[in-house]
Amino acid sequence: MPRMANRVAPFGTTIFAEINTIARQHGAVNLGQGAPDFDGPPEVLRSAIEAVNAALNQYAPGIGLPMARAAVADHAQRFYGQRLDPESEVLITAGATEAMFAAILGLSDPDDEIIVFAPTYDSYVPNMRMAGVRPRYVYLDPPHWTFDPAALEAAFTPKTRAIIVNTPHNPTGKIYSPEELRLIAELCQRHDVTAITDEVYEHILYDDQRHTRLATLPGMADRTLTISSLGKTFSVTGWKIGWAVGAAPLVTAVNRAHQFITYSVATPLQAAGAEALRLPDAYYRGVQGDYQRRRDFLLTALRGAGFEAPTPQGGYFIIADWRGAAPSSVQDDVAFAQWLIREVGVACIPPSAFYEPAEKHRVAHLARFAVCKKDETLQAAAARLAKIRG
Numbered sequence: 001m002p003r004m005a006n007r008v009a010p011f012g013t014t015i016f017a018e019i020n021t022i023a024r025q026h027g028a029v030n031l032g033q034g035a036p037d038f039d040g041p042p043e044v045l046r047s048a049i050e051a052v053n054a055a056l057n058q059y060a061p062g063i064g065l066p067m068a069r070a071a072v073a074d075h076a077q078r079f080y081g082q083r084l085d086p087e088s089e090v091l092i093t094a095g096a097t098e099a100m101f102a103a104i105l106g107l108s109d110p111d112d113e114i115i116v117f118a119p120t121y122d123s124y125v126p127n128m129r130m131a132g133v134r135p136r137y138v139y140l141d142p143p144h145w146t147f148d149p150a151a152l153e154a155a156f157t158p159k160t161r162a163i164i165v166n167t168p169h170n171p172t173g174k175i176y177s178p179e180e181l182r183l184i185a186e187l188c189q190r191h192d193v194t195a196i197t198d199e200v201y202e203h204i205l206y207d208d209q210r211h212t213r214l215a216t217l218p219g220m221a222d223r224t225l226t227i228s229s230l231g232k233t234f235s236v237t238g239w240k241i242g243w244a245v246g247a248a249p250l251v252t253a254v255n256r257a258h259q260f261i262t263y264s265v266a267t268p269l270q271a272a273g274a275e276a277l278r279l280p281d282a283y284y285r286g287v288q289g290d291y292q293r294r295r296d297f298l299l300t301a302l303r304g305a306g307f308e309a310p311t312p313q314g315g316y317f318i319i320a321d322w323r324g325a326a327p328s329s330v331q332d333d334v335a336f337a338q339w340l341i342r343e344v345g346v347a348c349i350p351p352s353a354f355y356e357p358a359e360k361h362r363v364a365h366l367a368r369f370a371v372c373k374k375d376e377t378l379q380a381a382a383a384r385l386a387k388i389r390g
């Protein structure tokens, strides 16, 4: 009989697919998976169609279309003053997800350790397990998602090869503070460790927050691989165009893995992505204004329904304490998500999905809601949430 490999047998299905299925069955307003229910900017969509019509339909170079690499390098210079050589320091990937897997494969060996902060975006640890690498956890503590500097220091061992930093953070909405980034940078240098950053929410910032690239801190340019993608900034999550940028030796290592995972990624979408990244500042400001409105609206709706929710600083999500909004029979975040779908008609993600089994209790009182939705969707969710109190 054919049987599943031991490597993947423990994985199960992702929480996003699971919640989408139950939400559909119950006709719930879906604030689960972090994917916009509105389209990307028309000029960006038009660029993709034009690229298809301009016969950009065969394999791109493995490292990416020259115009896409140039646009990624120019974007880094424009927003962060980060200088990158598009020939050797930029790699285009199938989204941030592939970039992360290729980074783990290209920059660590079996039995090495990689430090991650928990809650941990759901693909990182399965990526590590497939690579034979061990995760070392440092916990972010609710409600403000700070971490104990001593715990971070203690997580570095002689086996540590890398640390993954996701800022702005999914699912908490945390933006790592300058002091936190400085400590991470100092420890990476002291222990000769590579930083891998996931910055897919770099342009989803609230309340005049600023995004800082760890790679731009003193001493970090040569030891930081920065990962990001088009999906969030341009509301085209289905395009799966991402990138990994950094010093040439890091990018070369990541490309060694990438060339045998996907080889190269969707040519016309790379071309459209290049145009998207070059949109004027007004576009990027518009994104922030739109997200600020969505976040403020949903935050008010959740608080009005009895949730306690700290104000997220960036990203697609609000984490809310549901204990003031659910009957006492609801025991944990998974039960709460099910109750909310069935009884209220709104879908959220139980954040325990972002933890190892023994640590899920840390967020049993919380729920994750996506704000990346049309105003009508958020209004429909708010109307249903309002009934909880009623």
Ligand code: PMP
Residues within 6 Å of the ligand: 034, 094, 095, 096, 097, 098, 121, 166, 169, 170, 198, 200, 228, 229, 230, 231, 237, 240, 241, 242
């Ligand atoms: N990293 C984080 C933190 C995310 O939240 C997401 C997706 N929602 C991704 C990576 C995936 O990015 P992509 O679609 O570009 O692979």
Ligand code: GLN
Residues within 6 Å of the ligand: 014, 016, 017, 032, 033, 034, 035, 170
């Ligand atoms: N990153 C998205 C989220 O956190 C989901 C992406 C996925 O389904 N893999 O909701």
